[in-house]
Amino acid sequence: MDDAGSESTAVPLDLLLQITDGFSEERKLGSGSFGEVYLGVHPDGQKIAVKKIYDMPGVDEEQFHNEFKNLARLQHRNIVRLVGYCHHIQEVPAMYEGKLVLAEKIHRALCLEYMSNGSLEKYISDECDKYDWHTGYGIIKGICQGLKYLHTKLEPPIYHLDLKPANILLDENMVPRIADFGISRLFGDERTRATKSTLGTQGYLPPEYIRNYLISSKFDIFSLGVVIIKIMAGRAGYYKSAEMSSHEFTNLVQENWTNRPHETSSLMKAYSKQVKICIEIGLSCVQEDRHKRPTVKNIVDRLNETETECTYAYKKFDALPNKLEWHGNILQT
Known part of the structure; x- marks a missing residue:
């Protein structure tokens, strides 16, 4: 992940699934207004907090970009730092008017520095x-x-x-x-x-x-x-x-x-x-x-x-x- 002051990194969904154990309940740190937060642990031991944005049709796209835009421009020792993000579009089978079609499922997540003492x-x-x-x-x-x-x-x-x-x-x-x-x-x-x-x-x-x-x-x-x-x-x-x-x-x-x-x-x-x-x-x-x-x-x-x-x-x-x-x-x- 990036150092402070550098651009945030696009993180593949596969990597987030790997470091959060598939967003398992054991890795869940808490939940916020628009998403649940999980502990991500890289193979080298580095820890990050991964905020998986809720799937809320009609709201989540705007919300994700709003939070990302806000966080990406912030650099201060008393503001949580954004270190990466994920915006992954997946095609999944779904029923539509009695037919099996491919539908888009969007996965969004923000990767933040991990705070060991919690809230x-x-x-x-x-x-x-x-x-x-x-x-x-x-x-x-x-x-x-x-x-x-x-x-x-x-x-x-x-x-x-x-x-x-x-x-x-x-x-x-x-x-x-x-x-x-x-x-x-x-x-x-x-x-x-x-x-x-x-x-x-x-x-x-x-x-x-x-x-x-x-x-x-x-x-x-x-x-x-x-x-x-x-x-x-x-x-x-x-x-x-x-x-x-x-x-x-x-x-x-x-x-x-x-x-x-x-x-x-x-x-x-x-x-x-x-x-x-x-x-x-x-x-x-x-x-x-x-x-x-x-x-x-x-x-x-x-x-x-x-x-x-x-x-x-x-x-x-x-x-x-x-x-x-x-x-x-x-x-x-």
């Missing part, structure tokens, strides 16, 4: 005990950076429109990559549109879409807010946030993270403000008025500021006498 969905729990703050913050920052790339670095921009934990994949280092661009829309000059088509997932849809089918970049921002809140407060976090004031919810989440027994006390003192700002960002993203939600650039800029503030706070607490530096999203000596 973020399996790490979300009410206890938030499957990752420490360093990892949780790194996931939040990575998702935001990927979304910033989609919204601000592409022309025209891409709106994901189905951002949720199941569509965020994690590599061996727990670095997040945004996946499943099946319903993404390319937007030109007209950045806000109304559509009657069914998009997204219940629980991640902004009120302006539920009421008026309105789509803008703030659709993704709302979904991002729900994801951030769930990373920080668990599966029921978003619903808990609606049951109390923003101040009360922010203090509760900050206290839960700061007082975790397995976190170093002095370290979490330094990170306490970062925790507070992250949950405030999450809450600002889910405001009912879309005009009051931040842009993804605002969010990434604020996260960068917290990293500088954490470095200062850590030195202030004299937790470690050595020089402190950021390695990725983690403060280390």
Whole structure:
């Protein structure tokens, strides 16, 4: 398969059948909006994820080309990378008006880089005990950076429109990559549109879409807010946030993270403000008025500021006498 930055390779159907054991149930990794995903293992041991597009007459051809077009132009460390594709037309016998004829059966698949830690969905729990703050913050920052790339670095921009934990994949280092661009829309000059088509997932849809089918970049921002809140407060976090004031919810989440027994006390003192700002960002993203939600650039800029503030706070607490530096999203000596 190709390296990052090179053109995607056309992969024969025979090869996909071979490396997925004929798309066997044992190799199935999961399913997305428009296809099922299987683990493919090459003879040399290289692993890829093969997304076999559902056979949906009248819809699938357009959908395949839409997702392929979206993925083929994306190059960012927080976006899942397309490494190949399959578009195979097979003639198969079929009955038509009482006669046996040859009909075309189209096989479509996208080959993606394999993410060994699966989706973020399996790490979300009410206890938030499957990752420490360093990892949780790194996931939040990575998702935001990927979304910033989609919204601000592409022309025209891409709106994901189905951002949720199941569509965020994690590599061996727990670095997040945004996946499943099946319903993404390319937007030109007209950045806000109304559509009657069914998009997204219940629980991640902004009120302006539920009421008026309105789509803008703030659709993704709302979904991002729900994801951030769930990373920080668990599966029921978003619903808990609606049951109390923003101040009360922010203090509760900050206290839960700061007082975790397995976190170093002095370290979490330094990170306490970062925790507070992250949950405030999450809450600002889910405001009912879309005009009051931040842009993804605002969010990434604020996260960068917290990293500088954490470095200062850590030195202030004299937790470690050595020089402190950021390695990725983690403060280390």
